[in-house]
Amino acid sequence: MFALSCHTQNYAWGSADAIPGFQRQLASGNPVAEVWMGTHPLGTARIIDAEGVERPLTEVSGDLGFMMKVIAAARPLSIQVHPDGDRAQAGFAAEEAAGIPLDAPHRVFKDPRPKPEMVYALSTFDTLVGLRRTSEIVRVLRNLEHPLTKELTESLLDAPGFAGIIRLIEGLVTTPPAAEVVGEVVAECQRALDSGLDIKRAYATAVELAATSPGDVGVIIALLMNRLTLQPGEAAYLATGIIHAHLSGLCLEVMVSSDNVLRAGLTTKHIDAEGLVQCLEEGTSRAARVEPQVVNYSTDVFIPGHEFALSVTQSSPADPAGVTLPAAGSRLLVCTDGAVAVVNARGDILRLQRGDAAYAEDADGALRVLGTGEVAQAFVPAGAETGQLFDLL
CATH class of the missing domain: 2.60.120.10 (Jelly Rolls)
Structure with missing residues (x-):
């Protein structure tokens, strides 16, 4: 057995105090988003031997196929999908052959592994997982008096079901609406909330997301997604191909040792619209709980x-x-x-x-x-x- 010294990721969405508090440390005031426990090359943990000397965990464990993280979200993460094994291998090989550096901002596939993961809540943890049913999306959109939501509704009625919802997402990601249009839809969501109307927290979620990502297409995509709240001790599984976005809270994540992420919104990072749509697979939050x-x-x-x-x-x-x-x-x-x-x-x-x-x-x-x-x-x-x-x- 070895004590571990673990790598931290200071992404902007991280909490300034949750992880330092969890680790019994003083907060520096800077966001701390993740603690990585494992052997992934972008954040390999180090063992601490009996003499207090640190060395890479890989020296005793080899390359572990799984990893664990502590995640502290003070603001929403990107809307994202993780690839399956075949897509990960093909994407990694293609980017390696193209000579794209591993740390390049537009690099998507950091390794050749799929990235299924499970979230275990350490605090109340909010996330968006999977897509609402067609009927529920229609109800959500029809209560918003705006040309964009009307257009999306008509498109979904013409092509209902999972394929039709994917077509909506593809159109939104490849040709995002203008920021002012997103703002108008959010104003409609606020109007609905003020009148006492919400459908499975869709409008409240859009208003919350707009506060941190104003004008972002991810706010509109979130209307199509299920919101899931985990209480401490509860867990949810996010298979590859399931669209999701963590919103807030402290959790453990257990996953295959991978950092492959395809993003759709709520981020300033690279968005691969075509790749994301190809990775999407059917799934809902109702099937996510473990x-x-x-x-x-x-x-x-x-x-x-x-x-x-x-x-x-x-x-x-x-x-x-x-x-x-x-x-x-x-x-x-x-x-x-x-x-x-x-x-x-x-x-x-x-x-x-x-x-x-x-x-x-x-x-x-x-x-x-x-x-x-x-x-x-x-x-x-x-x-x-x-x-x-x-x-x-």
């Missing part, structure tokens, strides 16, 4: 698929012998609350407080957690290679 398996009353285990899983374990003096964590192999851990001691099969002890991260390898065997606190653990579920995932119960 229900945990409960192990020994102390651990919730979320297994959305074969690529990764997350366990969240609570310990207290009620378990004097400690609580055994599920899973084996390579594991990434973060203490999400309290102060605990993690003990491996050899009896080695690693002490963690809220915000501390660690790496455990297969040779560490089963891990036990003692103390009063909570530990989240990212891992690949046993049986992933064959598709026969293990039963933790």
Whole structure:
């Protein structure tokens, strides 16, 4: 087992105090958006050995196929889609062949991997996930008296269903409406709110987004999307091809080790309209929630698929012998609350407080957690290679 020193990303949408507070540090006043735990080349964690010397995690773990992040959103992230494996491999190969630097602003594919991910809320966490049904979009748009919403409604009635909604998004992204037109639609949303009307929080969301991204086409696209609120301890899975945009809150993300993002709005970063439309796949927030398996009353285990899983374990003096964590192999851990001691099969002890991260390898065997606190653990579920995932119960 090794304590980890993790890379942070200071994107503009990050919170100035959420992650510093989580890590028991003083805030600098600058936004801190993400903490990366894993071996992705754009943010490789470093192990801290017994002598306090740091070196890359890859020296002991090799290239991990999964990673974990802490995300703190003080303002909305971009509306985005992540590619599947085939698109990621083809896109990465094409950009490599074109000689586009990995850190170029217009670079889309940073690696050849897909990027499915799961969000686990550490605070109330708001996000937009997937597309509303045709009938719901029509209801949302028909209450807004504006030529653009009328045009979108008529287009969707002519071509209903998922393909028709994608056509709307393609038109909006490739030929965005003028900023003043977006502002007029937002004014219509505000008028509806003032009259006591909202449909599944569509109008409130548009008004909120316009406050931070005035005139952005993403405000209009958001009207077509489901809004989902997770309470602490709840999780949602975002498969590849599912359009989404995180809005606010603190969460853990577990994902394939990838940074491939295709954006549609609410951003000043590069937008690849054609690539984004090609990546879109059908999905709604109703299918996004992940229900945990409960192990020994102390651990919730979320297994959305074969690529990764997350366990969240609570310990207290009620378990004097400690609580055994599920899973084996390579594991990434973060203490999400309290102060605990993690003990491996050899009896080695690693002490963690809220915000501390660690790496455990297969040779560490089963891990036990003692103390009063909570530990989240990212891992690949046993049986992933064959598709026969293990039963933790």
